[in-house]
Amino acid sequence: MKTINKLSSYKELSSTVADIVEEQITKHPLSKLVLPTGSTPLGMYEELVNKKLDWSTVITFNLDAYLMNITHPQSYQSYMKKNLFDRTNIYPNHSHFPFRPFSAFEDKIVGSMGIDLCILGIGTNGHIAFNEPGSSFDSRTRVVHLDEQTIKDNSRFFGSVDDVPTQAITMGLGTIMDSKKIVLMANGVNKLNILNVAMNGEVTEDVPASILQRHDNVEVFYCD
Ligand code: F6R
Numbered sequence: 176m177k178t179i180n181k182l183s184s185y186k187e188l189s190s191t192v193a194d195i196v197e198e199q200i201t202k203h204p205l206s207k208l209v210l211p212t213g214s215t216p217l218g219m220y221e222e223l224v225n226k227k228l229d230w231s232t233v234i235t236f237n238l239d240a241y242l243m244n245i246t247h248p249q250s251y252q253s254y255m256k257k258n259l260f261d262r263t264n265i266y267p268n269h270s271h272f273p274f275r276p277f278s279a280f281e282d283k284i285v286g287s288m289g290i291d292l293c294i295l296g297i298g299t300n301g302h303i304a305f306n307e308p309g310s311s312f313d314s315r316t317r318v319v320h321l322d323e324q325t326i327k328d329n330s331r332f333f334g335s336v337d338d339v340p341t342q343a344i345t346m347g348l349g350t351i352m353d354s355k356k357i358v359l360m361a362n363g364v365n366k367l368n369i370l371n372v373a374m375n376g377e378v379t380e381d382v383p384a385s386i387l388q389r390h391d392n393v394e395v396f397y398c399d
Contacts, residue, residue, distance in 0.1 A: 177388060179374060179395040185362055188398045189218030192294065192360055195394075197226055199292045204232045207284070209293035209346070209354060210259070211238050211304075212251045215362045216296060220258040230265035234287055238295070238304035238351075240272045241340040242318065249332050273344040277316040281350060293354035297361050300324040301369050301382040305345035308381050314347030348386050357390055361397040370397055 182188045196219070200206045210216070237251060245252040252272060260270055274280050284290060295303050300322055306314060307322040321329075321341055330336040351357070361370045373384035374395060387393050 177374065177390070177393045177395070179397070182396055182398045185218055185398055188360060188362055188396055189216075190222050191396055192216075192219045192358055193222035193226065195358055196223055196292065196294070197228060200228060200230065200233050203291060204229065205234075206291045207234045207236070207287050207289065209236050209238055209290050209295075209351070210255070211294055211296045211360075212254045213296045215360050216294065217258060219294075219360070224259065224262040228263070230263040230269075233265060233269065235265065235270045236284060236290065236346070237270075237272045238293075239343050239345040242342040242344065243340045273316050273346060275344075277344075280316050284350070284353075290354035291356065293351055293357045295351070295357060295359045295384075297359060297366060297370060297373065297384050298322075298325055299328055299365055299369055301373050301384045303348070303351060303359075303384045303387070305343040306348050306351075306383040308383060310348055310380060310383050312352075312380055312386050313349045315350050316344065316346050319343055319345050348383060352386060352390055354390075356392045357387060357394075359384070359387060359393065359395045361395070364399045366397065367399055370395070 182191060237255060240251045243250055297303060300308055305319050305321060307319060321343060326336060326339045330339050333339050373382050376385060378385045378388050
């Protein structure tokens with residue numbers, strides 16, 4: 176089942192998804208979560224930190240990570256430490272970024288009984304995690320080259336386009352689709368068109384997020 180919800184503000188988007196995460200880890204303290212980075216979830220992380228939840232038994236997997244020095248301020252490892260991990264009681268060895276060998280990373284997810292809740296953002300080209308247009312619907316965790324559009328979009332976090340890493344490790348579309356529940360967040364008018372194409376258009380590898388139409392437990396929240 177897919178539900179699409181328009182919210183009135185970024186604040187409401189952030190608090191709505193934070194409430195879903197809160198409910199998940201309060202009802203199921205052993206939850207396994209998949210978490211995104213980027214600008215969209217920043218407000219949600221702020222809300223979650225302010226809730227002062229018990230993260231001590233929660234296990235997290237990040238969707239993706241640039242291939243770069245993990246101590247760089249723009250690495251996704253630095254982002255997660257700054258916005259969530261260093262501000263909660265999550266155990267450092269309970270939070271995982273995609274690692275090599277990728278089969279071991281995938282096994283870790285399967286071995287932890289699978290993902291209960293996966294939170295996603297969406298790129299302006301329809302990517303989810305760093306599964307760029309053309310990614311196989313069966314794809315698993317792997318190294319990818321970032322799309323020109325993604326590099327351009329993400330240059331706002333770096334000094335210039337030339338400073339944006341060109342490669343990343345990402346969970347695959349198949350990996351994401353194995354999650355029991357998926358929540359997709361989108362913020363801003365620049366995401367409206369691709370969100371509409373992904374949720375109501377043809378299911379095609381040219382629009383990676385369109386695969387979500389085939390998942391039976393997806394909620395989409397957006398604001399413009
Ligand atoms: C990041 C990720 C990406 C972002 C997407 C949107 O971990 O998975 O797919 O969700 O690029 O990024 P923002 O939120 O910055 O527009």
